[in-house]
Amino acid sequence: MIRKIYLIGNPNVGKSVIFSRLTGVQVISSNYPGTTVELSKGHLLLGNDKIEVVDLPGTYSLEPTSSAEEAAVSLLSEFPKNEMVVINIVDSTNLERNLSLTLQLLEKGFPVITCLNMCDDASHKGVHIDTKKLEEILQAPVISTCAVTGAGIKLLIERIHEAVPVSRGKLSHEERWKEIGRIIEQVQRLEHRHHTLREMLEDASVRPLTGLVMAAGIIYASFKIVRFVGEFIINRITDPIFINLYQPVLEKMTAHWQEKGFWFHLLIGDLINGRIDFKQSLGVLTTAPYIEFGMVLPYVIAFYFILSLLEDIGYLPRLAILLDNLMHTLGLHGFAVIPILLGFGCNVPGILATRVLESKRERFIASTLISIGVPCVPLQAMIFGLLGKYGGFYVAGVYLVLFSLVLILGVIMNKTVSGYSPEFLLEIPPYRFPPIPTLAKKLYFRIKGFLIEAVPVVMLGVLFVNILIYFRLFDFVTSLSAPIIHGLFGLPKEAVVALVIGFIRKDVAVGMLMPLGLSVEQLFIAATLLAISFPCIATFVVIWKELGFVNLIKSTLIMVVISIIMGTMLHFVILK
C-alpha cells in the first residue's frame, strides 16, 4: 500500500515541473539549481487512493553536504519504506552524474522508479539512452519523460506501483563511479554534434570579456523592456480604463453624496478642482485601486515577464559567476545575486531564496541588504510614477543612492558580522528555451500571487488611514515626529503618515506622498527614505521567521540608524 511519493533528484533536473504535472499544484520552477527551497506537497489520485506527493529540494547524494540536502535526506528516512515510492528524477542529458544518486537510493533499499527527464533535450543534443537496458541493469522501472510538454507522465503514473525495493550491495564511492561507467557504456550512445549557436552563447557568457559585454547588454535591455512594457500597459490600457470608463461611472454614482461626509471621505476622498483625481483623492475606491492596478500592476507584469524569461533560459547562474568578485567584497558569493534579483520583484521571495546560501552569516547579510537596499517592484513603480515626470535624473538618483548604500553596508557587514562565508560551487545549467505556455503559466501564477497579497492589504490600508485622518488620530504622531521629519529630513511633518504606512505597503506609502504637494527634492528624499526604512510587514515577518528574533532586531536597528543618517544627509546635501 503506497501512502507517500517522494520526488528526489539532483538540483535543476525538473523535479518541480514533474511535481506540478502529478499533482496539479503550481509551483515556481526555473532553470537554475535551488529554485525549490520550501517543501511542496500535493496529492495524486492513484486509482481510488489519494496519495501525498512531496517535492524534495535537489540533492546530489544521500550523504548530505548542505542544509537543503540534509532536509531532503532526513525526510526520506522518516517514513517506512514499504509504504512509499521514490520517484528519482534524472537529467537525461547528464545521466552519468545523476546515476550516482539513483544507485545510492537502490542500495539503501528504497522502492525507486526512475524518470529520465528532459528526453527531448537529450535527443536534441545527440544523447540516446536505452531505457529498456537501463531498466534491466537497475532491476527497477525506468521511464523516459519530458515534464515541460507532459510526455511520459501518464506512463509514469501507471507504473508507480511497480517500484519495489531491490537488493543491491553497498558500494564505496570509487566502486560506484566505476559501476556507473560500466552502465553508461551499455545504455548510452552519444552522437557527435558540432558546436551549436546555443553552445557558443553558453560558452561566451562565462568568459570574462564576452561575458561582461553580454551581461551589460542583457541588464540594459531588461530595464528598457520593463519600462517599455510597463508604460505601454499604463498608457494604452489601464489609464484609458480608469479615466474614460471608471471615473465617469464613479462620479455619477456619487454625485448626490454630501462632499464632506464620512463615507465620501472614506471611499472617494478629496476632490481636486471638483473632480476625482486618482493620484490625489486618497479614497478606497479611487486612489487605492489606481495605485495597485493603474500604477503598480503594469510594472509587476513587465518585471516578472523579464525575470521569468531570464530564469527559464538559465542566464542567472552565469550572471552569478560574473558578479562573484563583487559579491565577495560584500561578504557573499556570486549565487547571492539570485535572491537579490528576486528581491527586486518582492523582498519576501528574495529573502526566502537566501536559503540557498549556506551560512547564517551570508543569510543575515543578504537579507539585510535586500530589505534595506533593494526596492520591490511596487515601490519602484511608484517612484517612476512620482519622479519620472521630472526626468530620469531623480529616478536614477534613487537607484544610485541605494546602490552605494548596499556597497557600503555590505563592506561594513563583511568586516563586522561574525561567522563564515563558504565558497561558490555551482552547476551551470545549459540554456533552455522555455515553451511560451510554460512561461505564460509562470507569469500568471506570479501575478495572481501579487494580486491576492496586495489588493486586500492596499484597500484595508487606505481605509484604515482614512479613518485615522478623519478622526484626526494622526495629529499626535505627526507633531511627535515633527522634529525628525521636518527638522532632520526637511519634509513637511504630514509626511510621517507615509513613512508609517510604509510599514504596511510601500506602494501605498508613496501614494500618500502624492497629495502633499512636495517639491521634487523633497519627493526624492521621501522616496529614498521609504525604500531604505522599515520593510513592509510581510518582509518583517519573513525575516523574523527565517533569521530569528535577535537577527530581526539587529537588522531593524541597522535600518533605523541608516534611515536617519541618510535622510539627514540627503536633506543637507540637496536642500541646502
Added chain:
Amino acid sequence: MKKISLAQLKPDHKGKVSDIVGGGNLRSKLMHMGVYKGTEITKLSHIGLRGPVVIKSGRSILALGHGVAAKVILETE
C-alpha cells in the same frame, strides 16, 4: 607531467584530478558532482584574478569559487 592547482591552469587547457586538498566535506561535495581523483576536466574560463573558475567535467559545467579551485590539484601535460 606536472602538478598544478585548477586555479593556476590556463583557460582552455585540460587536466586530470590527482588530489583535492580540502576538508572531507568539500571532497565529498565535488565527488557527488562528478569531480574526483582521476576525473578529466577542462577549464573553460577564469573570471578576474581571484574570481571563480568554470570547468567542464563529463557533461556538466561547474563553477568553483577561487578558493575551491586552488584546492583541486591537477596533473597536466
